[in-house]
Amino acid sequence: MGLEFSDSLLDKWSCCGTTFMKDTDFHPWLALSAYNLALSEGEGRDIITLCNGCFNSLKEGNHILQTNPELLERANASISPLKYHGGVRVEHAMSVLYKEIGLPRLKLYIKKPRPLKVAVHYGCHFLRPAKIMQTDNPDDPTTLEELAGVTGATSVRWKTQQDCCGAPVLATNEDLAIHMISKKLVDIMDNTDAQCVLTSCPFCQIQFELHQTRIGKMLNRKIEIPVLFQTQLLGLAMDLEMEELGFDFNLTPVDSILEHFKE
Amino acid sequence: MKIDVEYHELITNKDIDRRFPAAVAATAEGRGLYQCVACGKCSAGCPISDALEVLPHQIIRKAILGLKTQVLSCPTIWVCATCFRCNDRCPEQVNPASIMFVLKNMATDEGIVPEGIQTLVRSLYANGWASTIINYEREELNLPEVPEANDTIRTILDRAGLKKKSLLEEDKG
Numbered sequence: 250m251g252l253e254f255s256d257s258l259l260d261k262w263s264c265c266g267t268t269f270m271k272d273t274d275f276h277p278w279l280a281l282s283a284y285n286l287a288l289s290e291g292e293g294r295d296i297i298t299l300c301n302g303c304f305n306s307l308k309e310g311n312h313i314l315q316t317n318p319e320l321l322e323r324a325n326a327s328i329s330p331l332k333y334h335g336g337v338r339v340e341h342a343m344s345v346l347y348k349e350i351g352l353p354r355l356k357l358y359i360k361k362p363r364p365l366k367v368a369v370h371y372g373c374h375f376l377r378p379a380k381i382m383q384t385d386n387p388d389d390p391t392t393l394e395e396l397a398g399v400t401g402a403t404s405v406r407w408k409t410q411q412d413c414c415g416a417p418v419l420a421t422n423e424d425l426a427i428h429m430i431s432k433k434l435v436d437i438m439d440n441t442d443a444q445c446v447l448t449s450c451p452f453c454q455i456q457f458e459l460h461q462t463r464i465g466k467m468l469n470r471k472i473e474i475p476v477l478f479q480t481q482l483l484g485l486a487m488d489l490e491m492e493e494l495g496f497d498f499n500l501t502p503v504d505s506i507l508e509h510f511k512e
Numbered sequence: 513m514k515i516d517v518e519y520h521e522l523i524t525n526k527d528i529d530r531r532f533p534a535a536v537a538a539t540a541e542g543r544g545l546y547q548c549v550a551c552g553k554c555s556a557g558c559p560i561s562d563a564l565e566v567l568p569h570q571i572i573r574k575a576i577l578g579l580k581t582q583v584l585s586c587p588t589i590w591v592c593a594t595c596f597r598c599n600d601r602c603p604e605q606v607n608p609a610s611i612m613f614v615l616k617n618m619a620t621d622e623g624i625v626p627e628g629i630q631t632l633v634r635s636l637y638a639n640g641w642a643s644t645i646i647n648y649e650r651e652e653l654n655l656p657e658v659p660e661a662n663d664t665i666r667t668i669l670d671r672a673g674l675k676k677k678s679l680l681e682e683d684k685g
């Protein structure tokens with residue numbers, strides 16, 4: 250699709266520090282952003298992330314570094330001899346597929362379109378803060394619905410769609426985090442005919458998958474719905490090799506979805 | 513006739529730290545503080561408002577009033593899901609979510625940090641990653657192994673002045 254990837258930085262990258270580092274200690278958080286951005290800049294590369302958390306952290310960090318010379322200088326002092334000049338773009342993979350590759354080109358790769366019903370979850374950090382993330386309208390986004398649409402899928406509408414999945418709250422209040430995801434799962438199961446959930450953030454993915462049994466026990470009912478990463482559905486529809494799509498790592502049973510792609 | 517008056521918490525002078533709001537507003541992320549008009553829009557849209565004892569707009573108001581101790585010890589700032597909806601919806605560019613980040617930073621200075629957050633920072637400092645990387649799972653996916661942590665990350669965190677006392681030391685009592 251005309252994208253070229255480099256793995257030469259793999260042994261150098263640092264964790265983005267995401268919210269927990271920014272929560273507690275702003276300057277080290279910003280220095281980690283500067284470090285990762287400077288590494289990419291050195292190779293003349295932009296950054297594409299597959300995780301909303303990294304996306305938000307790096308893009309916000311990038312915005313601060315690009316607009317606040319004092320903070321840039323301070324961060325650069327922490328990462329020297331590396332130096333960031335503000336020349337890197339940070340994008341989410343889904344935005345790249347949607348905006349740069351574009352749906353018409355993406356369609357050319359689809360070999361197995363299937364009329365599935367899906368519930369897409371954007372995840373807050375893909376959309377907000379909107380002024381900085383600049384992906385889509387945070388109150389009425391369409392990126393993920395349209396990407397799913399390329400595979401023949403229809404997206405259901407659900408009331409709690411734009412609510413937070415609760416993942417960032419896991420570290421500070423697990424009960425609340427589970428309460429948050431349970432509201433969404435119940436909404437999808439009771440009020441839509443979605444056959445699966447699609448996410449595009451590993452942390453949201455974990456949140457949607459990990460607690461289903463526990464929530465079922467809590468609510469004394471069956472809570473079970475397959476959760477796929479958006480790229481897994483695209484991969485199925487593109488008829489990519491099964492082994493490349495990582496279904497061994499899904500924590501929810503996805504057979505009901507895979508069925509549709511067995512010819 | 514007896515009138516029942518319910519007294520909400522009374523604020524006394526000794527609760528007020530007059531320098532506190534200025535300190536919040538002096539930070540890069542906190543400069544919108546004084547712009548709050550108490551419209552309550554942030555709280556109205558907050559996805560966890562049903563679980564909060566002190567709502568986002570109340571945090572902002574308390575911060576403006578200088579109620580430092582109340583604000584920095586309030587669970588709201590830590591359970592905020594950082595969904596940034598309030599930042600997007602605030603009509604006055606207060607950026608309540610960003611201000612909560614400032615307040616969490618200040619709470620950290622005072623040694624108030626939830627254990628779950630400390631664990632993540634400790635892991636980042638020790639291993640370079642917040643989460644555990646499982647190399648055999650990467651192998652199954654034909655991904656290269658993630659190398660051992662090097663000193664670079666620790667050096668960067670040190671130079672940036674990581675608040676080690678609050679973040680790395682176990683059980684501060």
Ligand code: SF4
Binds near residue numbers: 550
């Ligand atoms: S939305 Fe903005 S102006 Fe309104 S109460 Fe919240 S912080 Fe204040």
Ligand code: SF4
Binds near residue numbers: 559593594597599
């Ligand atoms: S960022 Fe925090 S305070 Fe603001 S709406 Fe989201 S959860 Fe509520």
